[in-house]
Amino acid sequence: MAAGRRRFGSVRKRESGRYQVRYPGPDGRQRSAPDTFARKTDADRYLTMIEAQMMRGEWIDPExxxxxxxxxxxxxxxxRPGLRPRTVALYRWTLGKHIxxxxxxxxxxxxxxALIREWRANLLGNGVSVSMAAKAYRLLRAVLTTAVNEDELLRKNxxxxxxxxxxxPAERPTLSMGQALKLAELMEDRYRALVLVTTFACLRWGEVSALQRQDVDADSGLIRVRQTYTEIRGAxxxxxxxxxxxxxxxxxxxAAILPALRTHLAAYVDDDPTALVFTGPNGRPIWRGNLNQLIGWSAAVGKLGVPGLHFHDLRHTGNTLxxxxxASTRELMARMGHDSPQAAMIYQHATAEADRAIAQAVSDAVKAERRKAKKAAASKPEKKAKDKEAGKNRA
Incomplete structure (x- = not known):
């Protein structure tokens, strides 16, 4: 079939009735559009767009x-540089399962x-949670961002x-000070300090489970966080x-929880500087997967009246307290171990809301007291008049 004559590229009508586009790249080699077009105007528009991209230096070879x-x-x-083993395992699982x-x-x-939107809709339609679909979407976006910005394989993401x-995600529960202390009391002796340290030192599970005796100074009350345990499938x-x-x-x-920590060190931790601080009865590291059963977590939180509480919520509680x-945002970041102020600001925002509620309650009490005083003041002239009238009658 005859091809259309153009200043840049060519449009050819195929026997199927659709239009094929070809054009020269900057290297002089001919390229074809990845798809054919139902209308010649669409084919012409595509060529115009490609020519404009080349003139602006934005064209990317589709090959x-x-x-x-x-x-x-x-x-x-x-x-990808700097990925932790657990992150690599999570990314590979997400890629293989959902992408x-x-x-x-x-x-x-x-x-x-449009194709990305359809993929996400299929995930949600097949029962994948919004949270998991969001994780998969963020991974896909990160991969394609590299394809755009670093490898220049795509013009846009x-x-x-x-x-x-x-x-x-749903708001996670936090414990009151009294509930946190009560939960520790409900634990066996071996795990009481584990709950207290995790909560009041704001530690992650991987951090507290990897603590060694040399990381803990129970006299000065300092804990050094320098390593963490990560559970990797297959490793x-x-x-x-x-x-x-x-x-x-x-x-x-x-200082209030140091006595419990000292008692724990004396009873359950070897003198070896590399000895783990928190272990199971066999002296081995505690796996996150068998934590609940090992320390009787479900039974304890059931007695506490917070059955949906997770162990990670102890850190959440400590951060809130x-x-x-x-404390300032910078101080909270240092204690929580965050590079970004975002997490610290979330806790500060929650505290600010509580503070505003306290202020409102005090304000309501002040208004009530003022109304009471105003009512009492208004009743005095009336009382005086009544007393005066009563005096006249007695006279």
Whole structure:
């Protein structure tokens, strides 16, 4: 069939009735559009767009994007610097479970927002939670961001769905000071200090489970956080540095719980500086997976009246209590082990709301007292008049 004559590229009508586009790249080689077009005007518009991209230096050779998303994402995870083993395992699981079965065989160059939107809708429609779909979406977006910004395989990231990256998890419960102390009392002696230290030193599970005797100074009340345990599927417990540079820190332990910590060290921890502080009866590290059964967690929180409480909520409780002391954002970041002020500000926001509630309650009490005083003042002239009238009558 005859091809249309143009200043840039050519449009050819195929026997099927659809239009094929060809155009020269900057290297002089001819390229074809990845798809044919139903109308000639659409084909012409495509060529105009390609020509404009070349003039602006934004054109990307579609041949380079002929790599499947599955292969590219797999290399991305392998080559990404600074990923912790647990993160690598999580990314590979997410890719294999939620991304590759739908999009793994699609070339990068054929990904568009409509296809991403359909993929996400399929996840949610098949029962995947909003939280898990958000995690998968964020991973996909990160992979494609590299394809755009670093490898220049795509002109723009097709992950452009508003709100798809948001998990909106349910608010986790926190304990009051009294509940936290009561929970520790409900634990066996071996695990009482574990609950107290995790809560009041604001430690993550991986951090508290990796503490060694040499990390704890029970006299001065200091705990040095320098390593963490991570559970990796297929590899077991892996000892490594904290999740961020800010995780390397020294935390002050409240003096009120030091006696329990000293008692624990004397009863359950060897004198060897490398001996783990918190272990099971066999002296081995405690796995997160068998924590509940080992320490009788479910029974204890049931007696406490907070059956949905998770062990991680102890750190959440400790962070909340720390924020209520009026500590600054920077001080909270240092204690929690966060690089970003976002988490600290969340706790401060919750504390600010509680403070506003206190202020409102005090304000209501002040108003009530003023109304009471005003009512009493208004009743005095009336009482005086009555007393005066009563005096006249007696006279």
């Amino acid at each position: 380079r994007a002929k790599v499947t998303l599955g292969d590219y994402a797999d290399r991305w995870i392998t080559q 590759a079965p739908y999009l793994g065989g699609v070339d990068l160059g054929r990904l568009d927002t 097709p992950c452009r769905i508003p709100g798809a990256d948001q998990e909106k 077991g417990l892996v000892l490594g540095p904290p999740k961020s540079r800010a995780g390397l820190r020294t935390v002050s332990v409240p 720390a924020a209520r002391t009026g």
